[in-house]
Amino acid sequence: MEGWEKVFVSDEEFVDTIHGEMGCIACHGGNGITDDKEQAHQNMRREPVAAEACDQCHTDTHTDANSLHSNLTGYLTAINARASNETYNTIMNEAFGNHCQSCHTSCGQCHVSRPTNTGAGLSAGHQFKKIPPMNLTCTGCHGSRIDKEYKGKNEGIPADIHWNQGGMPCFECHTAQEMHGDLGYQANHRYDGPPAPGCSNADCHADVSDDGTVEGHDKEHIGVLACQTCHVTEYKQCYSCHVQKSDEGRPFFQIEPSVMDVKIGYNPIQSEERPWKWVTLRHVPVDPDTFAYYGDNLLPEFDNAPTWVFATPHNTQLRGPQAQTCNNCHGNPDVFLTEKDLLPYEIKANQSVVVAPEDIPGPVTEPAAQPE
Amino acid sequence: MNPRSHTFKIAVALVLLLAGLLTACGATPPAKPEPRPEPEKVEVAVVPPPTPHTPATPTPPPAIIAPDDGCVNCHTNPEQLIATAKEEEVVESLNEGEG
Numbered sequence: 001m002e003g004w005e006k007v008f009v010s011d012e013e014f015v016d017t018i019h020g021e022m023g024c025i026a027c028h029g030g031n032g033i034t035d036d037k038e039q040a041h042q043n044m045r046r047e048p049v050a051a052e053a054c055d056q057c058h059t060d061t062h063t064d065a066n067s068l069h070s071n072l073t074g075y076l077t078a079i080n081a082r083a084s085n086e087t088y089n090t091i092m093n094e095a096f097g098n099h100c101q102s103c104h105t106s107c108g109q110c111h112v113s114r115p116t117n118t119g120a121g122l123s124a125g126h127q128f129k130k131i132p133p134m135n136l137t138c139t140g141c142h143g144s145r146i147d148k149e150y151k152g153k154n155e156g157i158p159a160d161i162h163w164n165q166g167g168m169p170c171f172e173c174h175t176a177q178e179m180h181g182d183l184g185y186q187a188n189h190r191y192d193g194p195p196a197p198g199c200s201n202a203d204c205h206a207d208v209s210d211d212g213t214v215e216g217h218d219k220e221h222i223g224v225l226a227c228q229t230c231h232v233t234e235y236k237q238c239y240s241c242h243v244q245k246s247d248e249g250r251p252f253f254q255i256e257p258s259v260m261d262v263k264i265g266y267n268p269i270q271s272e273e274r275p276w277k278w279v280t281l282r283h284v285p286v287d288p289d290t291f292a293y294y295g296d297n298l299l300p301e302f303d304n305a306p307t308w309v310f311a312t313p314h315n316t317q318l319r320g321p322q323a324q325t326c327n328n329c330h331g332n333p334d335v336f337l338t339e340k341d342l343l344p345y346e347i348k349a350n351q352s353v354v355v356a357p358e359d360i361p362g363p364v365t366e367p368a369a370q371p372e
Numbered sequence: 373m374n375p376r377s378h379t380f381k382i383a384v385a386l387v388l389l390l391a392g393l394l395t396a397c398g399a400t401p402p403a404k405p406e407p408r409p410e411p412e413k414v415e416v417a418v419v420p421p422p423t424p425h426t427p428a429t430p431t432p433p434p435a436i437i438a439p440d441d442g443c444v445n446c447h448t449n450p451e452q453l454i455a456t457a458k459e460e461e462v463v464e465s466l467n468e469g470e471g
Binding site for chain 2: 002003004007008009010012015023024025026028030031032033034035037040143144238241246250252253254255256257258
Protein backbone atom coordinates (compact mmCIF):
# COMPACT_ATOMS: atom_id res chain seq x y z
CA MET A 1 0.00 0.00 0.00
CA GLU A 2 1.49 3.32 -1.06
CA GLY A 3 1.81 6.03 1.56
CA TRP A 4 -0.84 8.25 -0.01
CA GLU A 5 -3.29 5.36 -0.27
CA LYS A 6 -3.08 4.81 3.44
CA VAL A 7 -4.65 8.21 4.11
CA PHE A 8 -6.90 8.50 1.06
CA VAL A 9 -10.53 8.96 2.12
CA SER A 10 -11.89 7.21 -0.93
CA ASP A 11 -15.36 6.61 0.46
CA GLU A 12 -17.26 9.57 -1.01
CA GLU A 13 -20.19 9.00 1.31
CA PHE A 14 -18.09 9.09 4.46
CA VAL A 15 -18.50 12.81 5.12
CA ASP A 16 -22.26 12.35 5.31
CA THR A 17 -22.10 9.54 7.84
CA ILE A 18 -22.52 10.12 11.54
CA HIS A 19 -18.76 9.92 12.01
CA GLY A 20 -18.04 12.09 9.02
CA GLU A 21 -20.43 14.79 10.20
CA MET A 22 -18.36 15.21 13.33
CA GLY A 23 -15.57 16.59 11.20
CA CYS A 24 -11.94 15.56 11.02
CA ILE A 25 -10.69 17.87 13.77
CA ALA A 26 -13.00 16.46 16.45
CA CYS A 27 -11.09 13.18 16.50
CA HIS A 28 -7.77 13.90 14.80
CA GLY A 29 -7.00 17.45 15.87
CA GLY A 30 -4.86 19.48 13.47
CA ASN A 31 -5.77 22.58 11.56
CA GLY A 32 -8.53 22.37 8.98
CA ILE A 33 -8.45 25.87 7.55
CA THR A 34 -5.10 25.87 5.87
CA ASP A 35 -3.87 24.39 2.64
CA ASP A 36 -0.34 24.12 3.95
CA LYS A 37 0.46 20.50 4.79
CA GLU A 38 2.82 21.24 7.67
CA GLN A 39 0.42 23.66 9.35
CA ALA A 40 -2.53 21.37 8.74
CA HIS A 41 -0.82 18.53 10.56
CA GLN A 42 0.33 20.46 13.59
CA ASN A 43 -1.03 18.76 16.73
CA MET A 44 -2.72 16.21 14.51
CA ARG A 45 -3.22 12.69 15.88
CA ARG A 46 -3.07 9.98 13.26
CA GLU A 47 -4.88 7.73 15.69
CA PRO A 48 -7.55 9.35 17.84
CA VAL A 49 -7.37 8.74 21.58
CA ALA A 50 -10.29 6.49 22.50
CA ALA A 51 -11.06 8.32 25.73
CA GLU A 52 -11.32 11.63 23.89
CA ALA A 53 -13.08 10.39 20.78
CA CYS A 54 -14.73 6.95 20.62
CA ASP A 55 -15.65 6.69 24.30
CA GLN A 56 -17.54 9.98 24.24
CA CYS A 57 -20.36 8.26 22.39
CA HIS A 58 -19.66 4.55 22.74
CA THR A 59 -20.09 4.63 26.49
CA ASP A 60 -21.02 0.95 26.71
CA THR A 61 -17.75 -0.26 25.21
CA HIS A 62 -14.83 -0.18 27.60
CA THR A 63 -12.16 -1.45 25.29
CA ASP A 64 -9.17 0.41 26.60
CA ALA A 65 -9.70 -0.70 30.16
CA ASN A 66 -10.44 -4.38 29.67
CA SER A 67 -9.49 -5.62 26.25
CA LEU A 68 -6.38 -7.78 26.11
CA HIS A 69 -5.86 -6.46 22.59
CA SER A 70 -5.65 -2.98 23.98
CA ASN A 71 -4.00 -3.35 27.36
CA LEU A 72 -1.73 -6.32 26.49
CA THR A 73 -2.22 -7.73 29.96
CA GLY A 74 -1.72 -11.24 28.62
CA TYR A 75 1.88 -10.36 27.76
CA LEU A 76 2.43 -8.77 31.14
CA THR A 77 1.06 -11.86 32.90
CA ALA A 78 3.39 -14.16 30.98
CA ILE A 79 6.46 -11.98 31.58
CA ASN A 80 5.56 -11.41 35.21
CA ALA A 81 5.36 -15.17 35.82
CA ARG A 82 9.00 -15.62 34.79
CA ALA A 83 10.63 -12.36 35.90
CA SER A 84 11.51 -11.04 39.34
CA ASN A 85 10.17 -7.67 40.48
CA GLU A 86 13.45 -6.07 39.55
CA THR A 87 13.89 -7.68 36.16
CA TYR A 88 10.24 -7.13 35.28
CA ASN A 89 10.88 -3.41 35.51
CA THR A 90 14.03 -3.74 33.44
CA ILE A 91 12.08 -5.52 30.69
CA MET A 92 9.28 -2.96 30.84
CA ASN A 93 11.69 -0.05 30.64
CA GLU A 94 12.89 -0.78 27.15
CA ALA A 95 12.44 -4.27 25.74
CA PHE A 96 8.66 -4.30 26.05
CA GLY A 97 8.31 -1.07 24.13
CA ASN A 98 10.72 -2.19 21.44
CA HIS A 99 9.34 -5.66 20.82
CA CYS A 100 5.93 -6.21 22.41
CA GLN A 101 4.07 -2.92 22.46
CA SER A 102 3.58 -2.86 18.71
CA CYS A 103 1.06 -5.68 19.03
CA HIS A 104 -1.25 -3.30 20.88
CA THR A 105 -4.38 -2.49 18.96
CA SER A 106 -7.08 0.10 19.39
CA CYS A 107 -10.63 0.91 18.27
CA GLY A 108 -9.45 2.44 15.02
CA GLN A 109 -6.90 -0.22 14.20
CA CYS A 110 -9.69 -2.77 13.92
CA HIS A 111 -12.70 -0.74 12.81
CA VAL A 112 -11.14 1.88 10.51
CA SER A 113 -7.61 1.02 9.50
CA ARG A 114 -5.23 -1.89 9.35
CA PRO A 115 -3.28 -2.46 12.56
CA THR A 116 -0.07 -0.44 12.77
CA ASN A 117 1.80 -3.69 13.26
CA THR A 118 0.78 -4.79 9.76
CA GLY A 119 1.65 -1.52 8.05
CA ALA A 120 -1.37 0.65 8.95
CA GLY A 121 -3.45 2.52 6.37
CA LEU A 122 -7.20 2.97 6.00
CA SER A 123 -8.80 -0.38 5.32
CA ALA A 124 -11.79 0.91 3.35
CA GLY A 125 -11.39 4.60 2.61
CA HIS A 126 -12.22 5.60 6.20
CA GLN A 127 -15.43 3.63 6.40
CA PHE A 128 -16.14 2.54 9.94
CA LYS A 129 -16.56 -1.22 9.84
CA LYS A 130 -18.81 -2.51 12.59
CA ILE A 131 -17.27 -5.91 11.89
CA PRO A 132 -13.55 -5.48 11.20
CA PRO A 133 -12.30 -7.03 7.95
CA MET A 134 -10.98 -10.42 9.08
CA ASN A 135 -8.05 -10.73 6.70
CA LEU A 136 -6.69 -7.26 7.40
CA THR A 137 -7.19 -7.24 11.13
CA CYS A 138 -7.68 -10.62 12.85
CA THR A 139 -5.43 -12.76 10.70
CA GLY A 140 -3.37 -9.73 9.71
CA CYS A 141 -1.83 -10.05 13.17
CA HIS A 142 -2.61 -13.66 14.08
CA GLY A 143 -1.02 -14.90 10.91
CA SER A 144 1.75 -17.40 11.38
CA ARG A 145 -0.19 -19.74 13.62
CA ILE A 146 -3.95 -19.05 13.55
CA ASP A 147 -4.33 -17.97 9.93
CA LYS A 148 -2.25 -20.81 8.55
CA GLU A 149 -3.89 -23.43 10.71
CA TYR A 150 -7.43 -22.19 10.23
CA LYS A 151 -7.24 -21.83 6.46
CA GLY A 152 -5.09 -24.88 5.79
CA LYS A 153 -1.99 -22.97 4.67
CA ASN A 154 0.43 -25.36 6.33
CA GLU A 155 1.55 -27.79 3.66
CA GLY A 156 -0.26 -31.11 3.79
CA ILE A 157 -2.45 -30.16 6.72
CA PRO A 158 -6.16 -29.55 6.14
CA ALA A 159 -7.96 -26.39 7.11
CA ASP A 160 -10.26 -26.15 10.10
CA ILE A 161 -13.67 -27.66 9.49
CA HIS A 162 -15.28 -24.45 10.73
CA TRP A 163 -13.59 -22.71 7.80
CA ASN A 164 -13.51 -25.14 4.90
CA GLN A 165 -16.99 -26.50 5.51
CA GLY A 166 -18.59 -23.88 7.72
CA GLY A 167 -17.07 -20.82 6.08
CA MET A 168 -17.06 -19.20 9.48
CA PRO A 169 -15.10 -15.97 9.86
CA CYS A 170 -13.40 -15.23 13.18
CA PHE A 171 -16.25 -13.17 14.59
CA GLU A 172 -18.68 -16.09 14.36
CA CYS A 173 -17.00 -17.45 17.48
CA HIS A 174 -15.04 -14.51 18.85
CA THR A 175 -17.73 -12.02 19.82
CA ALA A 176 -17.51 -8.26 20.19
CA GLN A 177 -17.93 -8.75 23.94
CA GLU A 178 -14.85 -10.96 24.00
CA MET A 179 -12.82 -8.59 21.83
CA HIS A 180 -13.85 -5.55 23.87
CA GLY A 181 -13.28 -7.23 27.24
CA ASP A 182 -16.97 -6.90 28.10
CA LEU A 183 -17.42 -10.40 29.52
CA GLY A 184 -18.07 -9.26 33.05
CA TYR A 185 -14.66 -9.94 34.52
CA GLN A 186 -11.18 -8.51 34.22
CA ALA A 187 -9.10 -11.03 32.31
CA ASN A 188 -5.38 -11.12 32.89
CA HIS A 189 -4.88 -13.78 30.28
CA ARG A 190 -6.56 -15.18 27.20
CA TYR A 191 -7.83 -18.21 29.10
CA ASP A 192 -9.11 -16.46 32.23
CA GLY A 193 -12.80 -16.93 32.88
CA PRO A 194 -15.14 -19.38 31.18
CA PRO A 195 -14.17 -20.61 27.70
CA ALA A 196 -14.93 -17.80 25.29
CA PRO A 197 -15.76 -19.14 22.86
CA GLY A 198 -16.64 -22.55 24.22
CA CYS A 199 -17.32 -25.56 21.98
CA SER A 200 -20.51 -26.40 23.85
CA ASN A 201 -21.96 -22.90 23.80
CA ALA A 202 -25.71 -22.76 23.26
CA ASP A 203 -25.53 -22.05 19.55
CA CYS A 204 -22.71 -24.52 18.90
CA HIS A 205 -22.28 -28.08 20.10
CA ALA A 206 -24.49 -27.91 23.16
CA ASP A 207 -25.98 -31.29 22.29
CA VAL A 208 -22.75 -33.24 22.76
CA SER A 209 -23.57 -35.97 25.23
CA ASP A 210 -21.59 -38.52 27.20
CA ASP A 211 -24.18 -41.26 26.64
CA GLY A 212 -21.98 -43.13 24.16
CA THR A 213 -24.29 -42.80 21.19
CA VAL A 214 -21.36 -41.21 19.37
CA GLU A 215 -18.19 -43.29 19.51
CA GLY A 216 -15.80 -41.83 22.04
CA HIS A 217 -18.43 -39.50 23.47
CA ASP A 218 -18.82 -41.53 26.64
CA LYS A 219 -18.18 -41.00 30.32
CA GLU A 220 -14.60 -42.27 30.04
CA HIS A 221 -13.68 -39.53 27.56
CA ILE A 222 -16.09 -36.59 27.86
CA GLY A 223 -15.16 -34.46 30.82
CA VAL A 224 -11.63 -35.87 30.95
CA LEU A 225 -10.48 -34.83 27.50
CA ALA A 226 -10.73 -31.33 26.09
CA CYS A 227 -12.51 -31.46 22.72
CA GLN A 228 -9.28 -30.55 20.91
CA THR A 229 -7.40 -33.63 22.06
CA CYS A 230 -9.40 -35.71 19.57
CA HIS A 231 -10.61 -33.06 17.12
CA VAL A 232 -7.46 -31.27 15.94
CA THR A 233 -4.65 -32.22 13.65
CA GLU A 234 -1.04 -30.99 13.64
CA TYR A 235 -0.47 -27.41 14.70
CA LYS A 236 2.52 -25.15 15.06
CA GLN A 237 5.06 -25.14 17.87
CA CYS A 238 7.52 -22.24 18.03
CA TYR A 239 10.89 -22.25 19.76
CA SER A 240 13.46 -19.93 21.20
CA CYS A 241 12.72 -16.32 20.37
CA HIS A 242 15.46 -13.80 21.05
CA VAL A 243 14.92 -10.06 20.78
CA GLN A 244 17.59 -7.45 20.25
CA LYS A 245 18.46 -4.23 18.41
CA SER A 246 20.67 -3.66 15.40
CA ASP A 247 23.68 -1.36 15.51
CA GLU A 248 21.38 1.36 14.16
CA GLY A 249 18.95 0.78 17.03
CA ARG A 250 16.31 -1.09 15.08
CA PRO A 251 14.50 -3.75 17.14
CA PHE A 252 14.24 -7.24 15.67
CA PHE A 253 13.80 -10.85 16.69
CA GLN A 254 15.28 -14.21 15.78
CA ILE A 255 13.30 -17.39 16.21
CA GLU A 256 14.04 -21.03 15.53
CA PRO A 257 12.14 -22.87 12.77
CA SER A 258 8.73 -24.06 13.90
CA VAL A 259 7.61 -27.67 14.21
CA MET A 260 4.20 -29.14 13.37
CA ASP A 261 2.71 -31.79 15.62
CA VAL A 262 0.07 -32.59 18.22
CA LYS A 263 1.02 -32.85 21.87
CA ILE A 264 -1.39 -33.92 24.57
CA GLY A 265 -0.46 -33.31 28.18
CA TYR A 266 -1.86 -32.48 31.57
CA ASN A 267 -4.05 -29.42 31.82
CA PRO A 268 -1.95 -26.62 33.38
CA ILE A 269 -5.00 -24.46 34.10
CA GLN A 270 -7.42 -27.11 35.33
CA SER A 271 -10.43 -25.50 36.99
CA GLU A 272 -14.18 -25.81 37.26
CA GLU A 273 -14.42 -23.95 33.96
CA ARG A 274 -11.82 -26.17 32.23
CA PRO A 275 -12.02 -29.40 34.16
CA TRP A 276 -10.30 -31.68 31.67
CA LYS A 277 -7.31 -33.74 32.72
CA TRP A 278 -5.93 -34.01 29.18
CA VAL A 279 -5.57 -31.05 26.82
CA THR A 280 -3.63 -30.06 23.74
CA LEU A 281 -0.48 -28.11 24.55
CA ARG A 282 1.39 -25.61 22.38
CA HIS A 283 5.02 -24.64 22.77
CA VAL A 284 5.56 -20.92 23.27
CA PRO A 285 8.87 -19.54 22.06
CA VAL A 286 10.06 -18.08 25.33
CA ASP A 287 13.63 -18.95 26.29
CA PRO A 288 15.62 -18.07 29.42
CA ASP A 289 17.68 -15.74 27.22
CA THR A 290 14.81 -14.18 25.26
CA PHE A 291 15.66 -10.74 26.70
CA ALA A 292 19.40 -11.33 27.18
CA TYR A 293 20.26 -8.38 24.92
CA TYR A 294 18.82 -6.09 27.61
CA GLY A 295 20.54 -7.66 30.60
CA ASP A 296 21.67 -10.84 32.28
CA ASN A 297 19.18 -13.32 33.64
CA LEU A 298 16.07 -11.19 33.11
CA LEU A 299 13.80 -14.23 33.49
CA PRO A 300 15.16 -15.66 36.76
CA GLU A 301 11.84 -17.38 37.55
CA PHE A 302 11.75 -19.16 34.21
CA ASP A 303 10.75 -22.45 35.86
CA ASN A 304 7.60 -20.89 37.33
CA ALA A 305 5.51 -21.37 34.20
CA PRO A 306 5.44 -24.13 31.59
CA THR A 307 6.62 -23.45 28.08
CA TRP A 308 4.04 -25.95 26.86
CA VAL A 309 0.80 -24.09 27.49
CA PHE A 310 -2.91 -24.82 27.29
CA ALA A 311 -3.96 -24.34 23.68
CA THR A 312 -7.00 -24.38 21.45
CA PRO A 313 -5.45 -24.99 18.02
CA HIS A 314 -7.45 -23.60 15.11
CA ASN A 315 -7.48 -26.63 12.85
CA THR A 316 -10.46 -28.57 14.14
CA GLN A 317 -11.29 -31.78 12.29
CA LEU A 318 -14.40 -33.89 12.58
CA ARG A 319 -12.11 -36.86 13.10
CA GLY A 320 -8.57 -35.78 13.77
CA PRO A 321 -5.80 -38.37 13.56
CA GLN A 322 -6.18 -39.09 17.26
CA ALA A 323 -9.86 -39.92 16.82
CA GLN A 324 -9.49 -42.30 13.88
CA THR A 325 -8.53 -45.31 15.95
CA CYS A 326 -8.35 -45.88 19.69
CA ASN A 327 -4.70 -46.75 19.56
CA ASN A 328 -3.70 -43.56 17.85
CA CYS A 329 -3.76 -42.27 21.42
CA HIS A 330 -3.85 -45.37 23.61
CA GLY A 331 -0.33 -46.69 23.84
CA ASN A 332 1.04 -44.06 21.46
CA PRO A 333 3.76 -42.04 23.22
CA ASP A 334 4.30 -39.81 20.18
CA VAL A 335 1.06 -37.93 20.70
CA PHE A 336 1.76 -37.24 24.37
CA LEU A 337 4.18 -34.67 25.71
CA THR A 338 6.94 -36.62 27.41
CA GLU A 339 10.26 -35.56 28.78
CA LYS A 340 12.03 -36.50 25.55
CA ASP A 341 10.12 -33.62 23.90
CA LEU A 342 11.64 -31.06 26.26
CA LEU A 343 14.74 -28.97 25.75
CA PRO A 344 17.25 -29.21 28.60
CA TYR A 345 16.47 -25.74 29.92
CA GLU A 346 12.73 -26.31 30.17
CA ILE A 347 12.45 -29.66 31.92
CA LYS A 348 11.74 -28.19 35.32
CA ALA A 349 9.28 -25.60 33.97
CA ASN A 350 7.09 -28.29 32.43
CA GLN A 351 6.81 -30.77 35.25
CA SER A 352 3.11 -29.97 35.71
CA VAL A 353 2.20 -30.79 32.11
CA VAL A 354 4.60 -33.50 30.98
CA VAL A 355 3.31 -37.09 30.95
CA ALA A 356 5.37 -39.88 32.45
CA PRO A 357 5.59 -42.90 30.09
CA GLU A 358 3.86 -45.11 32.61
CA ASP A 359 0.90 -42.70 32.73
CA ILE A 360 0.18 -42.93 29.01
CA PRO A 361 -3.07 -44.87 28.60
CA GLY A 362 -2.28 -48.37 27.41
CA PRO A 363 -3.36 -49.87 24.10
CA VAL A 364 -6.86 -51.24 23.84
CA THR A 365 -8.64 -53.68 21.58
CA GLU A 366 -10.21 -51.75 18.77
CA PRO A 367 -13.96 -52.25 18.47
CA ALA A 368 -15.05 -54.41 15.57
CA ALA A 369 -15.91 -52.46 12.48
CA GLN A 370 -19.63 -52.02 12.13
CA PRO A 371 -21.12 -53.52 8.95
CA GLU A 372 -22.10 -50.94 6.39
CA MET B 373 -95.36 72.35 26.17
CA ASN B 374 -93.66 75.63 26.82
CA PRO B 375 -90.37 75.55 24.97
CA ARG B 376 -88.62 77.43 27.74
CA SER B 377 -89.82 74.92 30.30
CA HIS B 378 -88.53 72.08 28.09
CA THR B 379 -85.10 73.68 27.76
CA PHE B 380 -84.96 74.17 31.47
CA LYS B 381 -85.70 70.51 32.09
CA ILE B 382 -83.00 69.43 29.69
CA ALA B 383 -80.49 71.74 31.38
CA VAL B 384 -81.38 70.35 34.79
CA ALA B 385 -81.04 66.80 33.49
CA LEU B 386 -77.61 67.56 32.05
CA VAL B 387 -76.43 69.13 35.30
CA LEU B 388 -77.61 66.07 37.25
CA LEU B 389 -75.93 63.73 34.79
CA LEU B 390 -72.67 65.66 35.02
CA ALA B 391 -72.80 65.64 38.80
CA GLY B 392 -73.40 61.89 38.79
CA LEU B 393 -70.47 61.30 36.48
CA LEU B 394 -68.15 63.40 38.59
CA THR B 395 -69.18 61.52 41.69
CA ALA B 396 -68.75 58.11 40.05
CA CYS B 397 -65.35 58.82 38.51
CA GLY B 398 -63.91 60.53 41.49
CA ALA B 399 -60.83 58.73 42.86
CA THR B 400 -61.54 57.11 46.12
CA PRO B 401 -58.35 57.20 48.16
CA PRO B 402 -57.15 53.62 48.78
CA ALA B 403 -57.26 52.32 52.22
CA LYS B 404 -53.98 52.86 53.97
CA PRO B 405 -52.17 49.54 54.11
CA GLU B 406 -51.45 47.99 57.40
CA PRO B 407 -47.81 48.46 58.24
CA ARG B 408 -45.84 45.24 57.54
CA PRO B 409 -44.78 43.60 60.69
CA GLU B 410 -41.10 43.65 61.36
CA PRO B 411 -39.64 40.25 60.52
CA GLU B 412 -38.68 38.26 63.51
CA LYS B 413 -34.99 37.83 63.91
CA VAL B 414 -34.30 34.11 63.69
CA GLU B 415 -31.10 32.14 63.74
CA VAL B 416 -30.25 31.00 60.21
CA ALA B 417 -28.56 27.67 60.01
CA VAL B 418 -25.42 27.58 57.84
CA VAL B 419 -26.18 25.08 55.11
CA PRO B 420 -23.16 23.69 53.25
CA PRO B 421 -23.23 24.21 49.52
CA PRO B 422 -24.75 21.30 47.69
CA THR B 423 -22.35 18.57 46.55
CA PRO B 424 -21.92 18.69 42.80
CA HIS B 425 -24.17 16.09 41.27
CA THR B 426 -22.55 13.59 38.99
CA PRO B 427 -25.01 12.01 36.59
CA ALA B 428 -24.84 8.23 36.43
CA THR B 429 -24.28 8.23 32.72
CA PRO B 430 -22.29 11.19 31.52
CA THR B 431 -23.74 12.89 28.56
CA PRO B 432 -21.11 13.67 25.98
CA PRO B 433 -20.59 17.36 25.46
CA PRO B 434 -21.91 18.64 22.19
CA ALA B 435 -19.23 18.26 19.60
CA ILE B 436 -17.67 21.44 18.40
CA ILE B 437 -17.37 21.00 14.72
CA ALA B 438 -14.29 22.81 13.58
CA PRO B 439 -13.98 23.73 9.94
CA ASP B 440 -12.14 21.00 8.15
CA ASP B 441 -12.41 21.91 4.51
CA GLY B 442 -8.65 21.76 4.16
CA CYS B 443 -8.51 18.20 5.49
CA VAL B 444 -11.38 16.95 3.36
CA ASN B 445 -10.21 18.68 0.20
CA CYS B 446 -6.79 17.10 0.41
CA HIS B 447 -7.62 13.65 1.74
CA THR B 448 -10.32 13.06 -0.88
CA ASN B 449 -8.06 14.13 -3.73
CA PRO B 450 -5.62 11.43 -4.79
CA GLU B 451 -3.64 13.75 -7.06
CA GLN B 452 -3.03 16.16 -4.22
CA LEU B 453 -2.13 13.36 -1.84
CA ILE B 454 0.35 11.91 -4.30
CA ALA B 455 1.85 15.33 -4.93
CA THR B 456 2.36 16.09 -1.26
CA ALA B 457 3.17 12.61 0.06
CA LYS B 458 6.58 11.99 1.51
CA GLU B 459 8.28 9.02 -0.03
CA GLU B 460 8.22 6.22 2.47
CA GLU B 461 11.56 4.76 3.32
CA VAL B 462 11.47 1.04 2.67
CA VAL B 463 13.10 -0.62 5.64
CA GLU B 464 13.96 -4.25 5.21
CA SER B 465 12.99 -6.31 8.23
CA LEU B 466 15.82 -7.77 10.24
CA ASN B 467 13.57 -10.39 11.80
CA GLU B 468 14.56 -13.99 11.28
CA GLY B 469 11.86 -16.65 11.43
CA GLU B 470 8.10 -16.56 11.79
CA GLY B 471 6.70 -13.92 14.10
